Amino acid sequence: MESITVPPTMANNNKDSKLHIAMFPWLAFGHMIPYLELAKLIAGKGHKISFISTPRNIYRLPPLPPNLSTLISFVKLPLPENPNLPEGAEATADLPEDQVPHLKIAYDSLQEPITQFLKTSKPDWLLFDFAPYWVPEIAQTLGIPTAFFSIMIAAVLSFLGPTSPGIPPDDRKLPEDYVVPPKWVPFSATVCLRLFEVLRLFKEITGDETNVSVVYRYMKILRGCDVIAVRSCAEFEPEWLGLLEVTHGKPVLPVGVLSTTPNTDEDDNETSRSIKDWLDRQSKNTVVYVAFGTEATPSQEEATEIALGLEKSGLPFFWVLRTKHGEEAVKLPEGFEERNEGRGVVCRSWAPQVKILAHDSVGVFLSHSGWSSVVEALTFGRPLVLLPMSNDQGLNARYFEEKKVGFELPRDEQDGSFTSEAVAESLRMVLEKEEGRVYRDRTKELKPLFGDRERQNVYVDKFLEYLTTHRGCRTT
Known part of the structure; x- marks a missing residue:
């Protein structure tokens, strides 16, 4: 699969034309595969996708159906060399868990190439993952509307914390604070961590001197995006999807559960x-x-x-x-x-x-x-x-x-x-x-x-309807 640079003419504000959507998932196959499933569903409706990742990860993705190969372009951004990463390590699957922070640091070094790609290709929308907390600012400067596409369910996202000014901020500091449902959840719920899970994850929650925390990345992303897209459906977690809109004060759009297409x-x-x-x-x-x-x-x-x-x-x-x-x-x-x-x-x-x-x-x-x-x-x-x-x-x-x-x-x-x-x-x-x-x-x-793929596909249709209607709503 060759890298393709999308020409500026692909960007088009004509409401009747198809969209050009760029996607930038985190370097884990548990993230890249759902992004690719969504890309295939969107491309199946005639829209163009620029799927951005590193060369080796793109090579390891499942092959595209022949009818979509002209609509999904793979954009290869090589990872900068990092002395703490083994040669060829471009995904979390290539590393023991304790080395994944080094991959995040390498990923954070992609700011310049992603900026250049967005300047050149001018996509109608950029969909991105939790890790590139620096992307919303870049996209805003370039006038590109953004959607944070969460591969996690809304219940998990809600647990991480609110960003809306009208909601009391997250003041959890001790491990024991995370073993009960958060105070901003207004309905009966059991979604919380167990003590052994908090202790294992506490560095991810708080961060350290070498890397910002996972929670920090999520919060920056949630504050900076225009829309929150969630891999879920209203029939499965209606109350949590509704709570997300309240706690972040912006549209929350389920895209369906994205069942994997068998190879x-x-x-x-x-x-x-x-x-x-x-x-x-x-x-x-x-x-x-x-x-x-x-x-x-x-x-x-x-x-x-x-x-x-x-x-x-x-x-x-x-x-x-x-x-x-x-x-x-x-x-x-x-x-x-x-x-x-x-x-x-x-x-x-x-x-x-x-x-x-x-x-x-x-x-x-x-x-x-x-x-x-x-x-x-x-x-x-x-x-x-x-x-x-x-x-x-x-x-x-x-x-x-x-x-x-x-x-x-x-x-x-x-x-x-x-x-x-x-x-x-x-x-x-x-x-x-x-x-x-x-x-x-x-x-x-x-x-x-x-x-029922057709039933789930309705969520993709509604998502695309929103993106099409709001693609001209750029900030610059």
Whole structure:
């Protein structure tokens, strides 16, 4: 995929013409993929997209459908060299978690090239992520209207804090302040962090002398953007979407849940065929699917308890156990794979998650609570056992349990540890027992909402209608 510079003539204020939208996601595949899904839906309606990222990340994105290749241009901005980053590291998946701050510093060095691109291409709108807190000022100077596109649900965004002058400011300072719902939430809610999650995230919340905090980035972005776009829908979290408008005093536009488009090339993959053969041999609604996304990796202690819990459950399982670049692979209990041969599979490479979740044999999904994975699960009506590991996942888990689409695995409040017995019991409860029926029934009820692409696509239409109507509303 070649880098394409969009000529200035592409910018056009004629209300009847198509839009040119630039997109600038954070350098994590959990962010880039939803941005690309939205880009494909927008391009499918005839609008032009400039998708901005680094060369290696663009190379690793899924291929575009042929009918969209002329409408989506990939703009490659090389990352400046950083002595603290390994060679070739351009995404969070390339790094251990403790090195991700160095990637943010390198990303912050893209201010000049992004300014030059925006000056040259003059897009009608710029959609950006949480990380480039310096982008709103650049766009405002150039007279380009902006939308912060959040890949997180509105409940999580609301937890981060208000920016509207009419709302009392966030005065949380101690870890204990984050274990209750924020004071600006006017309705009954359970969305808050648990103590062990706060302690793990506290540096991200407060920042340090080398890097601004994640919360600071979000707040600057939320203050500086013209519009907040959210990967969500009004049927799933109406009260939180409404609260966002109040706490930030600007339009909040849901764009739908953006279910991942399956890659048809996966059917011809030998790995995919062998996985399907194994799933075909299992009974309907019996398999435990275990996966923790591209970013979350269980510790050695957690992996041991998960393995023993799967074994104790007596259920068939398919476990995707990958290792992030630069991290040591976790070891499974001695003899685990031999004892469970035939009943369970441990896959240490890529696996086609959408196709696995679509298979009738899958009965429950043990997940890290990442929104993309939950969207995929609910698209096929699969109930969840939730094991949040980092970032926004704990907040997600509280809301998903509140909505009765998943059961959160019981853990120690101080250190987040859990037992193999809790793993086994949680899986059996959600999959088989009467008290788990509420999760099984609720996910079946939501399947028509999450699985209906046309219904979700209406949100994209409304979003584009807003962008088209307001594209001339530039500040300079």
